[in-house]
Amino acid sequence: MSKKLSISLIIIVIILSGLWIWTLAIPKGAIMLGGSTSVNPIMQSLTSEYKRDKNLEFIYNSTGSRAGVVGVTSNIYSAGFISKETDNSTLSGTSAEWSGSGKVTDEYIITKTLNSVNILPGYYSFQFGIDALILFYNQPNGWNDRLSDALNFELTGDALPDALQTDILKNIYDASYNWKKLANDLYVMQQKSPPLTPPITEEDVNNVQATSILPISREDGSGTRDAFSSLTGVTEVTNANIVSSNGQMLSQIKSNVGSFGYISYAFISSIRDNLKMASIEGERLDPDDLQHNKNIIETADYKLQRPFTALFEPETKNFAKLRDFFVWLMSDDSANESFVNEGIIKKFILTGRP
Incomplete structure (x- = not known):
C-alpha cells in the first residue's frame, strides 16, 4: 500500500469517527446533512426556513467538503455538500459509483427525474447555486x-x-x-x-x-x-x-x-x-x-466563482424527504429569499455523470 493511500485511509477513518460521534447529539427525527463550511450559511438559512414551512428538521454539520463526500458515501449524511466542481475524482477513496445519468438543467425536468420511480441507482450531483x-x-x-x-x-x-x-x-x-x-x-x-x-x-x-x-x-x-x-x-x-x-x-x-x-x-x-x-x-x-x-x-464577468453542490444516492431511506427539500428550494419564495440574503446565485444542474 502506497504512503499516499495510507494517509488517505487514515484521514477517512478520522473523519468517520468524528461524524459518528456527532450523530449521537442529533435530535430524533432530524435528517443529517453536512460538508463544506462555505455552504454552511446558505444551508442554515434554507433548513431553518424549511422547518418553519414544512415542520421537518434538517441538521447541517459544517465539516468541510471532503467530510461531506465521506459522510454521504458512508450513509451518515443523507446528502453531502461540496463547494467545488464534481468530476471522476470526487468519489475517490470510497466504494461509491456515479449513477451514469445524463445532465439536466431544466428545473421541471429535474423535478420529474427526482420524483421518478425509475431513477437510476448510484450517486448524483445536484448543483443548486454559484458562490x-x-x-x-x-x-x-x-x-x-x-x-x-x-x-x-x-x-x-x-x-x-x-x-x-x-x-x-x-x-x-x-x-x-x-x-x-x-x-x-x-x-x-x-x-x-x-x-x-x-x-x-x-x-x-x-x-x-x-x-x-x-x-x-x-x-x-x-x-x-x-x-x-x-x-x-x-x-x-x-x-x-x-x-x-x-x-x-x-x-x-x-x-x-x-x-x-x-x-x-x-x-x-x-x-x-x-x-x-x-x-x-x-x-x-x-x-x-x-x-x-x-x-x-x-453573467460570469466575475471569474473567481465555484458551484455549491449536493451529493446524494436515491436508494437511501430519507431520499423522499431529501427530494422534497430539493424541489422546495428550487421553487419556493422563502427559499429564494435565503439565496438573495446569502448572496448565492441560483443555478440548478442534476447529473450522475460529472
Whole structure:
C-alpha cells in the first residue's frame, strides 16, 4: 500500500469517527446533512426556513467538503455538500459509483427525474447555486486607494501586457514577496499599460513599507481551497498559514496587518475599513452593492466563482424527504429569499455523470 493511500485511509477513518460521534447529539427525527463550511450559511438559512414551512428538521454539520463526500458515501449524511466542481475524482477513496445519468438543467425536468420511480441507482450531483470567492487583504501602512484600485488579477493572462502579473499571486503564496515590491510591480505595469483609474506615483510606492506579505490559505480537502487553486493556478501553499474555515480566515486577516487570503462571498459584508478586495479581470465586488455583485457573478464577468453542490444516492431511506427539500428550494419564495440574503446565485444542474 502506497504512503499516499495510507494517509488517505487514515484521514477517512478520522473523519468517520468524528461524524459518528456527532450523530449521537442529533435530535430524533432530524435528517443529517453536512460538508463544506462555505455552504454552511446558505444551508442554515434554507433548513431553518424549511422547518418553519414544512415542520421537518434538517441538521447541517459544517465539516468541510471532503467530510461531506465521506459522510454521504458512508450513509451518515443523507446528502453531502461540496463547494467545488464534481468530476471522476470526487468519489475517490470510497466504494461509491456515479449513477451514469445524463445532465439536466431544466428545473421541471429535474423535478420529474427526482420524483421518478425509475431513477437510476448510484450517486448524483445536484448543483443548486454559484458562490464567488474574494481575494482580500489587510492593507499595510502606506498603502493607498490608488494601489488598491490597481491590484487586479487576470486568471487567464490573455489581457496582460507581460507575464509579470500572472506571477504576482504565486509570489504572494511563496511568502517571498513584500508590499513595497508589490507596489513597485504595480507601478511598473501601469507604465506599460496606462490605467483608467488615477495612476500610481513614485511617491505612492515610496510610502509603502517593505513589510512581508503574510499568505493565509485553507486546509487540504477544503472546497474553497480546491476552487482557489484550480481557478488561479496557485497550488503550492506550503509557506502559508493554514486555517480550517471561512470564519478563521476572516479572523486571521483582520488580526494581521499585511496579510492576504481568500474567502467565500457570503462573508463580503465583513470586508470593510482596512480590509480591501482585489479585482478579478477588471471586476470588483462591492459590500454595499449586492445587485451589482449579483449581475457580474450571474453573467460570469466575475471569474473567481465555484458551484455549491449536493451529493446524494436515491436508494437511501430519507431520499423522499431529501427530494422534497430539493424541489422546495428550487421553487419556493422563502427559499429564494435565503439565496438573495446569502448572496448565492441560483443555478440548478442534476447529473450522475460529472
